[in-house]
Amino acid sequence: MTGRRAILRKAPIWRAILRTTPMRLTLRLALVFTLISIAGFGATWWLADREFREAVEETLEQRIESLAGAGDADAIARAVFDAARRTDGEHMILRYDRGALSIGNYRGPLPEGRLREALLEDDDNDVEGSYLLLTEQARGGLLTAGQEASALRNLREAFLQVLVFTLLPTILLAALGGVVMARRAARRSAAIDEALARLTGGDLSARVAQVPGPPDDLTRIGAGLDRLAAAQEASVSALKQVSADIAHDLKTPIQRLSVLLEQAAARAPEIAELDKARTEAEGIVATFHALLRIAQIEGGSPRARFAPVDLGALARTLAEVYEPAAEESGRRLALTLRDAAWVQGDRTLLGQVLANLIENALRHGAGPVELTVEGATITIADHGPGIPQAEREPVLRRLYRLDRSRSTPGNGLGLAMVDAVVKLHQGQLELHDNQPGLKVTVRLERGKPPASGVA
Ligand SMILES: Nc1ncnc2c1ncn2[C@@H]1O[C@H](COP(=O)(O)OP(=O)(O)O)[C@@H](O)[C@H]1O
Numbered sequence: 001m002t003g004r005r006a007i008l009r010k011a012p013i014w015r016a017i018l019r020t021t022p023m024r025l026t027l028r029l030a031l032v033f034t035l036i037s038i039a040g041f042g043a044t045w046w047l048a049d050r051e052f053r054e055a056v057e058e059t060l061e062q063r064i065e066s067l068a069g070a071g072d073a074d075a076i077a078r079a080v081f082d083a084a085r086r087t088d089g090e091h092m093i094l095r096y097d098r099g100a101l102s103i104g105n106y107r108g109p110l111p112e113g114r115l116r117e118a119l120l121e122d123d124d125n126d127v128e129g130s131y132l133l134l135t136e137q138a139r140g141g142l143l144t145a146g147q148e149a150s151a152l153r154n155l156r157e158a159f160l161q162v163l164v165f166t167l168l169p170t171i172l173l174a175a176l177g178g179v180v181m182a183r184r185a186a187r188r189s190a191a192i193d194e195a196l197a198r199l200t201g202g203d204l205s206a207r208v209a210q211v212p213g214p215p216d217d218l219t220r221i222g223a224g225l226d227r228l229a230a231a232q233e234a235s236v237s238a239l240k241q242v243s244a245d246i247a248h249d250l251k252t253p254i255q256r257l258s259v260l261l262e263q264a265a266a267r268a269p270e271i272a273e274l275d276k277a278r279t280e281a282e283g284i285v286a287t288f289h290a291l292l293r294i295a296q297i298e299g300g301s302p303r304a305r306f307a308p309v310d311l312g313a314l315a316r317t318l319a320e321v322y323e324p325a326a327e328e329s330g331r332r333l334a335l336t337l338r339d340a341a342w343v344q345g346d347r348t349l350l351g352q353v354l355a356n357l358i359e360n361a362l363r364h365g366a367g368p369v370e371l372t373v374e375g376a377t378i379t380i381a382d383h384g385p386g387i388p389q390a391e392r393e394p395v396l397r398r399l400y401r402l403d404r405s406r407s408t409p410g411n412g413l414g415l416a417m418v419d420a421v422v423k424l425h426q427g428q429l430e431l432h433d434n435q436p437g438l439k440v441t442v443r444l445e446r447g448k449p450p451a452s453g454v455a
C-alpha cells in the first residue's frame with residue numbers, strides 16, 4: 001500500500017502534468033490557436049502584398065507608357081534622360097537600353113524578366129536596396145522603370161513581428177494556465193488515486209471522502225467510488241459474518257458430539273474408531289475456534305486492549321515453552337535478543353503469533369530454529385524445505401496448506417491468524433527464503449515502555 005503510493009509520487013512531475021486532461025486540452029487548444037493565427041496572418045499578408053505590388057505595377061506601367069509615348073527611339077532616349085535627371089534614384093529608377101546605348105539614373109546590371117523584384121546597387125546614383133522592376137519593349141529597346149520596394153520588406157517584417165509578439169505570449173500564457181490547471185487537477189485526482197491504491201491493496205475501508213475544490217465531474221467520480229467501496233465492504237463483511245455465524249452455530253453441537261464420543265470411547269474401549277472419531281471432532285472444534293478468533297481479530301475489536309508489551313520478555317517466555325518440544329524431536333531452538341523493544345499491542349495475540357511461527361518451524365521445517373528479536377522486528381527462521389515464492393501469498397489465506405503438508409497435523413489457519421494479528425498491529429509480515437528453509441519476519445512499530453516501568 002505504502003509502496004504503491006511511493007510509486008505514484010516517484011513518477012517525474014512534468015510527465016504527470018503532461019498526462020492530465022487539462023494540460024492535454026490546453027496544448028491542443030494552443031496548437032489550434034497557433035495554426036489559425038498563422039493561417040490568418042499569412043492570408044492577410046498575402047493579400048496586402050498583392051495589393052501593394054499591383055499598386056506599384058500600375059504606377060510603373062503609367063511611367064513607362066508616358067515615356068514610350070515620346071516618339072521614336074531617340075525621342076524616348078531624350079525623354080528618359082530628362083526624366084532620370086529629375087528623378088531621385090533612391091526612390092525610382094528609369095532606364096532605356098538599346099544596343100550599346102544605356103540611358104538613365106541606374107547603371108548597374110539588371111536581371112532578366114518583365115515584372116520582378118531585385119537587389120540593385122549603384123553608388124553614383126544613390127541606388128541601393130530592393131526595387132520592384134517593370135521592363136517593356138519600346139522602339140527596338142528596353143524601357144525599364146523601378147520603384148524602391150523596401151516598404152514591401154518592411155511589411156513582411158512587420159507581419160512577422162506582430163505574429164511573434166501576439167502568438168508567443170498567448171502560447172506561453174496558455175501553457176502556464178495549463179500547468180496551473182493540471183497541477184490543481186492532479187492534486188484533486190490524487191485523493192482518488194490514493195483511495196484506489198488502498199482499495200486494491202485490500203483496505204476496503206479506504207474512502208476518497210472529499211475531492212478538494214468545487215463540485216464537478218471529479219467530485220462525482222469520487223462519490224461514486226466511495227459508494228462502490230462501501231457496497232464492496234458491506235458485502236465482504238456480510239460474507240465474513242455468514243462464515244462466522246456458521247462456525248459459531250456449529251461449534252456447540254460439534255463440541256457436544258466430541259463429548260459424546262469421549263463418553264462412548266470410555267464405555268467401549270475396544271472400538272478403536274470411536275477414539276479416532278473423537279480426535280477428528282476435536283480437530284473440527286479447534287478449526288471453528290480458530291476461524292472465529294481470526295474473524296474477531298479482523299473485526300479489530302481487541303485493539304482497545306492494547307498495552308505496552310516487552311517483545312524480549314515475550315520471546316523468552318515462548319522459547320522456554322517450546323524448548324522441551326524442540327528437544328524431544330531432536331531440534332534446537334536458539335533465541336537471540338538485540339535491543340529488543342517494547343511495542344504497543346495485545347500480549348496474548350502477539351504470543352500466539354510467536355507460538356504459531358515456532359510451531360510451524362518445528363512441524364514443517366528442519367534443523368535448528370532461530371528466533372531473533374531485534375528492536376521491534378521478530379524473525380523466525382528454520383532450515384527445512386521452505387515455501388516456494390508462488391505460495392507465499394496464498395499460504396496466508398485461511399485453510400490453505402501446501403500439498404506436502406496434507407498429512408501433517410494442523411488446519412491451515414496458523415499463518416492466517418499471524419497475518420490477522422500483524423495487520424491488527426499495523427505491522428508487516430514477510431516470508432523469505434532462508435536458503436534453505438523459511439524465514440518469517442514480523443515488523444512492528446516501536447512503542448514506549450509503561451510509565452511505571454513494569455510490563
Ligand atoms: N516453516 C515452514 N516451512 C515449510 N513450510 C511451512 C512452514 N510454515 C508453514 N508452512 C506451510 O504453510 C502451510 C500453512 O501454515 P499454517 O497456516 O500454519 O497451517 P498449518 O501449520 O496448520 O498447516 C503449512 O501447511 C505448510 O505447508
Ligand SMILES: [Mg+2]
Nearest residue numbers: 360410414415
Ligand atoms: Mg501452523
